[in-house]
Amino acid sequence: MNPHMRPGVWGVLATPFIGSTHDVDDNGLAQLVEHADAAGVTGLTVLGVFGEAARLSWAERRQVLETVLDTTELPLVVGCTSLATAPVVDEAAMAVELVGDRLAGVMVQANSADRAVLDTHLRAVHEATGADVVVQDYPVVSGVAVSAAVLGDVVSASPHVTAVKAESPPTPVAVAELTARCDVPVFGGLGGINLLDELAVGAAGAMTGFSFPEALVACVRAWDPAEPEQARAELLDHLPLITFEQQAGIALAIRKECLRRRGLIAESAVRPPARSLPASLAPVLAAHLERLGVR
Amino acid sequence: MNPHMRPGVWGVLATPFIGSTHDVDDNGLAQLVEHADAAGVTGLTVLGVFGEAARLSWAERRQVLETVLDTTELPLVVGCTSLATAPVVDEAAMAVELVGDRLAGVMVQANSADRAVLDTHLRAVHEATGADVVVQDYPVVSGVAVSAAVLGDVVSASPHVTAVKAESPPTPVAVAELTARCDVPVFGGLGGINLLDELAVGAAGAMTGFSFPEALVACVRAWDPAEPEQARAELLDHLPLITFEQQAGIALAIRKECLRRRGLIAESAVRPPARSLPASLAPVLAAHLERLGVR
Amino acid sequence: MNPHMRPGVWGVLATPFIGSTHDVDDNGLAQLVEHADAAGVTGLTVLGVFGEAARLSWAERRQVLETVLDTTELPLVVGCTSLATAPVVDEAAMAVELVGDRLAGVMVQANSADRAVLDTHLRAVHEATGADVVVQDYPVVSGVAVSAAVLGDVVSASPHVTAVKAESPPTPVAVAELTARCDVPVFGGLGGINLLDELAVGAAGAMTGFSFPEALVACVRAWDPAEPEQARAELLDHLPLITFEQQAGIALAIRKECLRRRGLIAESAVRPPARSLPASLAPVLAAHLERLGVR
């Protein structure tokens, strides 16, 4: 297994934009990195779905990676957007080139419900680039519904797969089956909405971008299967915001506005066709943050 | 507006089954009714989606209604399963016949994104039966995606529509738009997962079947827009169970097992093809309940 | 196997409506029955999806069945709309009561991808009613995606299943797998759009409601695996209308208007929320029919 791939919280970085042309905001990005680092994350996941990688140019993807690399010493997981081998290899090769030995893995979408197709895909990406692979199972984005049984078997037979990000609801069921079938760490995602349940069935932590990573870190650090009460207490006060943030279709818009109100980024724009924050939710969001000490 | 249709919590009743043939369990049903009544609900919603109405025979639907009517004096909303006018009229007519003047409304699915089609449908059900109508907007079940703007306009022009159950995520956005467009109470659903946010944008309460209705009642009673803190405090301790219960595809199985462990029903079976409780979640569920004092 | 369940074309009957209230039109229905009978169909499928059974009241369903029974001596398949056992038993019981020994089977939707759930469901319907079962695999309506392998195995182990209606595209692939796994007749549907290909892989015919059943009958009667040319020739002239009729979301509206222009029914209305014929297609439809001698 990749030496960087340790349990805990892997922060999924948003990509902040600035100005009417929605340029990548290097300063904001660096502040997000520093905040996550200070919050105690194990590593960072860059160019993921909520990093809006699918809405960045090729040059902007390099820019994002370089800014992150310049800002932190944390290990990185680098997301790949495509579903087919050849373009994923393009994406993974850039990650290998830029991140070098700080690369914990390239994150590749589970692209097929077929065991052989999925196995061949993951192996091909590894063989072409040398990168270890984190498999992301995220059907709402990939459109692919692979069973946890098939995914677990493929992973357990693939020494180059170093972790799984399980985002196919009901995720606690998937995490339970994956951890029973393979030895690599399995992380929950989806903003942490079922983090306590995922930990209870064996998750190694969370790989997600909730706007208060420190709460996820506190929860995961406190996790003790024999004494779940402490982890629960660490998360509880943030749970209303987690359920607010994790709304279908607008989760990223909410998250970025939370980050902006926390002073971490200058603007909260998402790139179209992603949906902006509905105006009706602005006061609700403000009240959530005020309750957590952000004014 | 129907005199029974008051703000608060409307408990959506599960239908308990017993034995290898999954017969309707009248005793369990009566206990659920009594528990909800004692918990302080405003009324009950019978034969809803989570009452498994779509998996009951016609005789069983009558049996459920009669058992509920025999057990409580609370007003009732009676769910209709179909999407077209003629069979909904069949369902609504039985509700009118059995429930009489305790009927707060028949709950009818929003069946079209087209303003005129939806309006005609709701009016026809009312005119054929005399029943007031609660509109349920629940695309994951109906397959229909109607905008809140269209729905709100139809409702505001329909004196026979007496409430809306808003279950098209992101629900707080929908509730905000609906309450801006029409005067009838708008209820959140979905197990209460965004109840605080729905209340913040004007929801009249919740119409849902969370296994601890007393927690929803306490939250809604405590709601004060100027002082949201108290309602938040009332709900917070149950929020981890709400997020656990509200898992895609298995929410009803979890809920029924919670009700069973609370001693309210004898067995937790759901009728196929609904999905049973995955074994991996049983200890997680037990821990949630233990934390809430159920052993 | 049910003695009535013979290869050939089973005509799926539309339910014609008349007047502003969309009442069931018994005269039109009888004419449709007589036309199909004269066209040489093996039997009729009543109360199917395209018979708009889901938009009929319970009394109207009886009315439709009785009208058909009064009009023809053909054997009948009677469609069931629900996906769960108890309400399907209600529907099947009415079919048994009314149709008696002319019942070739009740048509039940494949309601689960799970072998045991599906098997139990089909058996329970048979045991409760004595009816043989035709399984319909129609995911666009049922929302259920069962593999042909599982479906074939269930059918082959179920002596009470007497036929399959295969409507999960790509249907020729499904028909090939089903006919390899089970001995009962497998029928294509979907308006006959892939009828030639379905016959080529072993289909026993078609069970569908194309507006010119005589063309389907001629094709199926002419089918000879060693000499496919003749069947092809019989269908070819109607294939442009088949592809026109089989348009997503408006197939039934097109079909009913074809039947009206043929003089078989008085009005072509579909019940909402089904979509009406777009005005832009009226002249295209007229040209298709004119080409086939209908003016």
Add this chain to the structure above:
Amino acid sequence: MNPHMRPGVWGVLATPFIGSTHDVDDNGLAQLVEHADAAGVTGLTVLGVFGEAARLSWAERRQVLETVLDTTELPLVVGCTSLATAPVVDEAAMAVELVGDRLAGVMVQANSADRAVLDTHLRAVHEATGADVVVQDYPVVSGVAVSAAVLGDVVSASPHVTAVKAESPPTPVAVAELTARCDVPVFGGLGGINLLDELAVGAAGAMTGFSFPEALVACVRAWDPAEPEQARAELLDHLPLITFEQQAGIALAIRKECLRRRGLIAESAVRPPARSLPASLAPVLAAHLERLGVR
């Protein structure tokens, strides 16, 4: 409007692969180009969905474009795979660089149901690259359902949009509405399965990759609204193969095998996770081709 954007048939090129590593087969590609050119197509569409652009590396995309440019003088439409502006600009810029003044347009997916978002996206791609834009409305691939009314209005207000490829079924309804709203040519796609109907409501031709482009060319050339019979006759003999080829999920696999059996490409492999040709269909495919003179 772009001077190259003329009515007729635009052939969507498949990308042939060769060997166990599925390398791009330049020879096969050149033969496909030459065949389409000889068949009389108006232009070629390269790197479209059925050209498997989403499964090519960046270098392979260049290779495909260069091979096509070296083989023909026909004008080209170049497909873009992404849904967001920045990566589409990357793709469009390569098209402009390589294709130069033979570029009839870059083909951009309709990426939003929102008028302003769609309008801004199309304009931004044009302004960043200078390329004219062909809008493709293909919800099964894009996941975006935009109404023909919104799309038509956006197109009619966008001088940089030079054509529409309408692939949102029912396509004849969409083509009718689009041609009523805007002046640019509107092309049907989807293998030509509704070509006659699309022509009847004003389509300028077809932009698709049916394995016998000569049949589409003959049909479109023969089209005369006053005398539709001739165009119908030109297409009719190929219509059974069109309906066979246009099967959900396996259309490209069928098409490539047809091209292979016609001797145009050496191998018919599709890149995973695309689905291969089911073995059960091989003899059916052979019979279709034999009927058309291919042995």
